Amino acid sequence: MEEILIAGGKGRLGICGPHFHLVWAPGTLVDARDAAASIEAMRALGGGRELPLLVEISGVTMRSTARHTYERAKAVTAVALLGSSVVDTVVAAALGRHSFCPHAYFTSRTEALEWLEGLQLPELAAGEGTGLHKA
Secondary structure, three states: OOEEEEHHHOEEEEEEOOEEEEEEOOOOEEOHHHHHHHHHHHHHHOOOOOEEEEEEOOOOEEOHHHHHHHHHHOOEEEEEEEOOOHHHHHHHHHHOOOOOOOEEEEOOHHHHHHHHHHOOHHHHHHOOOOOOOOO
8 A cells, every 4th residue: 555644744644445544643633734634635646536534543632623624525435433542432423523424433443444345335425324333
């Protein structure tokens, strides 16, 4: 998988099979500019295609302005959030307040990928399948 650094090195983004893979560095504070940089990079890497997203948020703090930037962009078809702590669960819950696409939180990469791969296009169009899943 080819990856690019984004947001001044705070994150890495690549395409892994049929989905984007975004990894925010632990300890990172993601603001609106960082979120916008990741969205621009997804649009560039995807050639304008909207793909599902696996995003790793372990140890990441997300400003409300970043959450709003993601909500307005609608740049992906589904979001699997991967974390490992109670704080990550809270960040995922805050990110999951939108309803433009299915989204879920996981503590298992395998389960997150299985969930992304199991989504059907009609569900994506209807925005079904949203929620928090702690694996």
